[in-house]
Amino acid sequence: MVSLQINRECQFNRRVRERMPKIFDRLDSKKSKDIRVLGNFVSIFCRENHQAETKYTFPIKDDRLRHSLGNKDLILCPDCQKLLNHGIAKLLLCPYDPKPMCKKCPTHCYAPGYREKVREVMKFSGLYLVKHGRLDLMVHYLF
Numbered sequence: 001m002v003s004l005q006i007n008r009e010c011q012f013n014r015r016v017r018e019r020m021p022k023i024f025d026r027l028d029s030k031k032s033k034d035i036r037v038l039g040n041f042v043s044i045f046c047r048e049n050h051q052a053e054t055k056y057t058f059p060i061k062d063d064r065l066r067h068s069l070g071n072k073d074l075i076l077c078p079d080c081q082k083l084l085n086h087g088i089a090k091l092l093l094c095p096y097d098p099k100p101m102c103k104k105c106p107t108h109c110y111a112p113g114y115r116e117k118v119r120e121v122m123k124f125s126g127l128y129l130v131k132h133g134r135l136d137l138m139v140h141y142l143f
């Protein structure tokens with residue numbers, strides 16, 4: 001069961017990589033905004049919870065994606081990099097037009113484990129921003 005999931009995840013990643021140049025054609029202003037929120041929230045979560053981890057600059061190969069993420073480098077631990085990658089890919093591959101808010105979506109497109117993780121990130125960082133009076137950065141909860 002677990003190996004099957006991992007296998008599916010690998011296939012998914014390969015499919016995404018092959019389609020990568022094209023996948024960014026799917027960026028519209030709504031998805032762009034959602035990706036910015038996701039990037040911000042994962043960054044806050046990683047900064048506040050993963051101090052002990054070694055961190056790297058999140059690789060961004062596409063200028064459109066860089067723009068969506070606010071034209072800045074995101075410094076994340078490997079786990080958070082994986083989560084953000086997964087989230088960006090799922091956002092871009094969303095079959096709905098217009099894309100609904102993920103928390104209201106009938107389709108559970110996240111791989112097992114990632115959905116719980118991203119909800120934890122959204123909840124933590126959402127509360128963090130509320131506590132620090134940064135409602136301007138919140139826009140809305142995605143999850």
Ligand SMILES: [Zn+2]
Pocket residue numbers: 045046047050053076077078079080081
């Ligand atoms: Zn992290």
